[in-house]
Amino acid sequence: MDRKNYQVLENIVLAAIFFVLVQTFVEDLAIVAGWSWDVRRILILTGLGFDLFFTIEFLTRLYRAIARGSVREYIVLRRGWIDLLASVPLLLLSSGPSAIAVLMGGGAITGAAGILNVLKVVKAVRIARILRLLRVLKIFKQIKNTDSAMAQRHISKITTMGVAVFVGILLFASIFVQMLGLPTAASENEKIISEVMIAYETNPDLAESCSDLLIVKKSGETVFTRYDNDFYKMNFGFNDYVYAEYMGWEFFFDIRGVEKVQSMDNLLFFVIILALVLAYTLFYSPHFAITVSDPIHVMRRGLEEKSYNFEVKINPEYAGDDIFKLAENYNNIYLPLKDRTQAEDLPDADSLELKFDDIKNMF
Template sequence: MVIPMKKSKDLIENFILFVILLVLIQTFVEDLAVLLGWSWSVRKALIFSGFGFDLFFSIEFITRYFNSLRKGKALKYMLQERGWVDLIASLPLLFLSSGPGVIALLQGTAFMSAAGMLNILKVVKTVRIARILRLLRLLKVFKKIKFVNSVMAQRHLTRIITTVISSFVIALTAASFILAFVPVSDIEQDFVEKHSVMAATAERLYENGNSGLLKEFDAYSSVLIMRTSEGTVYSRYDNDFYTQWFGPSDYGYVRSGDLELFYSLKPLYATESKNNLLIFVAILSMLIILMVAYTPHFALTVTDPVNIMVNGMSDSSYNLEVLIPENLQEDGIYKLARQYNEEYLPMKARNNDAPGQGGGLALKVDNIEDLFK
């Protein structure tokens, strides 16, 4: 059976919409998992699924772009059909966020090969900042859902929502990238330096034969493992615990002399995730506020009067006036509505009543075409 072209296109669009909703949930849950310290297997699954979604949207963008290019409408797709949102919410994420993350996971070394811990953290931070761009996918939902019963209202509201949210996300991303590379003392630096000092202290204690005192590091929850050439001299948890709750990218590493210190980067990640969740909630709130507060406002002050005037001008038996709010009398649309109320409707009434005009005829031949079959 051949599925009609439009039907199969609708099916694909609905599937993409479903995937967009899934990826929004995935984005939220992935940050929540980091914040709440869920097991590594769950977080790993979420990282892989994030990569899968990024790959999917990258393919979607490339397909749409080349399809529009083939039709000579690439510019229209990129600018008018908001292909730029598809672009920003796909390829950069694949190359800057989930791609590197998955590669690191597959290598099993996370970012350990990087030059210094601070640089590693900057890369990690950059990757996480890029994740904010995922929130732009919320806009893809608006591109596909018809949420108001007017093409004009839909276009205006989508434009406003796109402008507000993309400005917010892009500004935030850009600012975060810039700030990530500004050489100022920040939490990450303090965190790394603190563990360097701890490693030096631990090494001294160990060199002086006070390895028993290493137990004192229990008070610092981020300190996980200390290792020397003789083997592990301190471990907060057993191996099963590390396997279950820690992934390769969760470990920070510092060496002092013969002593290697492995510490947990989870507190830093949790802070980042908390920020991401805050941004996610802020964007969602903006969306809801725009939809709840602005959509009805636009409908009441623009779409409704226009629809009434269109009905009045196209339906001969429609004679309803536009109600003009006192505080909006000076709006162009209501000035027009006043003309419609005061000039057009009275003229139409007189015209309908004029003998032989056939005015007020509601039944049109177009309405009864089935009678001629």
């Protein structure tokens, strides 16, 4: 593949990364804002398309690396592990199961009971949404925000470490919270659901006053419903309700409140990561350039080019840094020596004096 076509493909990948970040934000925003299920269903299927695209991208890059014998270089040095974590796990644990639930009819709350096992699986791996935050790293893996390869590498590395550590902490914290049984919005909601189911046997009117109770069935017959089927079809998706059985009763409960809390957390984490990355890019990157890459650039040109005699500007605030101690020696020792050497290489003034004999010999 020639370089022109390769660059076109890289630009397509870069555009896809930008749009998947927008899709990630909008998908959680749709839950918080209470958008209709039809819109959210499209966002879920769109997320599946992006995850398929990035999985294919990762497998293609991995295949090329294997063919060239440079797997370690791709995974470690060119941060292929970001391509891996931001594609395959999301496809298998998030968008894939969600899309399966949608395609099997999981959007309708009155749908067949056969899809309930799929819905339980989807709810069990909901924590995998946190991995979507790693998508932010993909766009900064592609963008080069400086002309210096060294500066680009250092900024990319510190950004990657910061975001990866943040996402890792969120992921493991979520797992430990579930393992230890610590109280969360979801666990509190489960307590309410249990209390309502127990109370329904003895006092159905009191249980039905719970706004989260949507439908109650007995022997397949609906004995209570809060809304009509059209409302359920328009506003409820597979993640918006939970199904439970107790003493021969079937219950459907509204859990959109829990989903909103989780989505608000996701939006907050997303904004924090963007702010973190922008801070590194807008503030730390110029600082690195002024204190490291720019002094090195000036000294390198001074060593390579005879006519380049600019001094390194030394900020008194950072004068104690090793790079500026070296720059001080460059300014005070190397440049004067360079000027003196160049002066010695110039022809003497006596050799440039024009004599009468020289003019006579010209005729």
